[in-house]
Amino acid sequence: MKSQKLQLMDGIFTILTLAVTFSANVLAQTLFDTQSLIPMTFVLGVFLVSLKTQGYFWGITASLLSVLAVNYAFTYPYYAIDLISPECIASAVVMLIVAIMTGTLTTKIKVQEKIKAESDKERMRANLLRAVSHDLRTPLTSIYGASSTVIENYESLSKEQRLKLLGEVREDAQWLIRMVENLLSVTRIDAEKVQVVKTPTVLEELIDTVLVKFRKRCPDTKVQVEIPEDFISIPMDAMLIEQVLVNILENAVDHAKGMTELTLQVCCADGKAHFYIMDDGCGIQPDRLKDLFTGYLDRTDTPADGSRSNMGIGLTVCAAIIKAHGSEIHAKNRTEGGACFHFALELEDDDE
Secondary structure, three states: OHHHHHHHHHHHHHHHHHHHHHHHHHHHHHHHOOOOOHHHHHHHHHHHHHHHOOOOHHHHHHHHHHHHHHHHHOOOOOOOOOOOOHHHHHHHHHHHHHHHHHHHHHHHHHHHHHHHHHHHHHHHHHHHHHHHHHHHHHHHHHHHHHHHHHHHOOOOOOHHHHHHHHHHHHHHHHHHHHHHHHHHHHHHHHOOOOOOOOEEEEHHHHHHHHHHHHHHHOOOOOOEEEOOOOOOEEEEOHHHHHHHHHHHHHHHHHHOOOOOOEEEEEEEEOOEEEEEEEEOOOOOOHHHHOOOOOOOOOOOOOOOOOOOOOHHHHHHHHHHHHHHOOOOEEEEEOOOOOEEEEEEEEOOOOOO
16 A cells, blocks of 8 residues: 555656646747757656656656657657657667666665664664663662562561661562563554554643652652643643653653752643753763664663663653654753753644
């Protein structure tokens, strides 16, 4: 079905290009009374068709139709076909060469782009696997160590010590659950057959749900909320957007050293709801900004103490979710200090 649609689009593009080329030549012949530009104009049309369409078929078809058009409408005797004239044969050869060479070059470029895209995908997958391996190993090691200590030294440990160790086990288990949620979201978004189902969601209810989830995980961090007082409805997959907002807020807690303020701001402009998550912490290293959402984050600076760090995975999930909603997410360092994350979602149509 997709291939047929591409063929149809290529056919329409070829017809429109040749029609525009023919009309331009008629106009040029009328205004300037010259035929010197006609062959070059048709060669340009053949080149554009060969460049923009798939394979060789439409380029060769355009070259043959161009030869017929030049022979019929712009070569004496007018409005008669004379395919054996030297000019016609030369034009056909030149246009066929242009079509074949252009088709060959564009095919090679498209194949190279496909290979590069596959290579980038494999690189991202390898980076993600390395990140997962490290980030899962750390809490699992902690859980194993804490539970082994409780089992082997149960009688000698005080109640406070046992509760402390069990609390660490619970904290690590909760972190693992969030990690699995992120990985499942990546799998869901990357699956070609799965489409994000958007339903109108009230902004205030969305923010309330996000804050409830965030407070359960980071009870000691306060979030300043700035949203419009008007009723705002946004088509979205609410659970996925909640995950994006919670991920970014948690990343600020984990990585924005020295943070004293964390702000979640939403404003409406140009038919979109713009979400901003801002902090006043240490900011993001400039060399990391370009790869922040790609899954390409280098793991060479992994903390020596084995502390958890899932920023790469969490933000990769955020980028995938926002892309599935037809938008993009961006990050930058603020001039006053700290970082700012931004994405926008289309507002609900008034007619709807």
